[in-house]
Amino acid sequence: MAMFDPEVWAQVPFHFWSCAFFVFGTAVGSFLNVIIHRVPRGESIVSPPSHCPHCQYAIPWYLNIPLITWLWLRGRCAHCRAPISPRYFLVEFLTGVLFLLAWWRQGPEHPGVALILCLFMAGLVAATFIDFEHFIIPESITFGGMAAGVLLSPLAPALHGKTSAADALLSSLVGMGAGCGLVYGILRGGKLLFGRKKIALPPETTVIFGEESLKLPEEEIPYGEMLYRDSDYIEAQAKKAVLGEEVFENVRVRLYKDRLEIGEQTLDPGPVTHLEVVTDRIIIPQEAMGLGDVFFMGAIGAFVGWQGVVFTLLGSSLVGALAGVTLIVLRRLEWSRWIPYGPYLALAATVWVFAGPELVNWLLRWGERGAGG
């Protein structure tokens, strides 16, 4: 393909392409903002055109310039002056920087690989910000990412350090399999080991499911800290459950974000402000990873191969541990329950793409020197 021929790219100065990649990145970042806002809400990403979420003012093209518009208007809507989240600026800037890094890392020799890395980075940015806000990674990103990684790898074998299309395709498929398989294994293992937290209570303890929180004798836990995903639930085997006039005996009670199950009955939890449950044990969710992370890691693996998968998993657990320690130091431990795992994976995968092999070599040499004495 002429477009990917390094000769063609070499005719234009390196720094011109650096600027072009950064500017292109900010424009893609602007589009990612639309995806981050609309995809989890099930809205179309093409229509209506960009508008202010507060006053619905349709943003004209000259006020839709990445980075500059947000700075120029000091983070406010041009029409109603309502504040526009700094996330818009951050995503544009971050995407610009990542595209620039992709060019610096691969560009002059492998422009095709640089472009594929840009697409990969765009997917990671969208997944990170959606996961932060909604605790999900949309299937369009996870499954779309797996398909893109597998289809693009043979077009630019250097992405996997290969010279033949067949070898690159194999690397991509193995990476995807390793990504899905390892995270699924961790998820299953984790569920068995510490996936759900059992709180043992004295016999015949009365627990109250209040309007906004679960009230235990010793503590009160807001539902928001326990029920992030639609599949999360709080469970108690109730000796007795009292809801208004109704009394149930020996039933299983489960509270989900959107429904309350008492024995065979399913109710809307909205109007329930006080449910008394007599029990000796309550089980609450405590999982960092969800099924979305299985496919997300599969998509990452399709781009980075199995070595990248191993690095990303180890790296993400290190970043997660550091974040946990930082939050403890800052006395913001409750925040840690709010951080989904996807962003850690995305960060570790980004480190792998731009510095992973060097980092591994450096660690190995350091280890050898240590062992040698």
Ligand SMILES: [Zn+2]
């Ligand atoms: Zn407005």
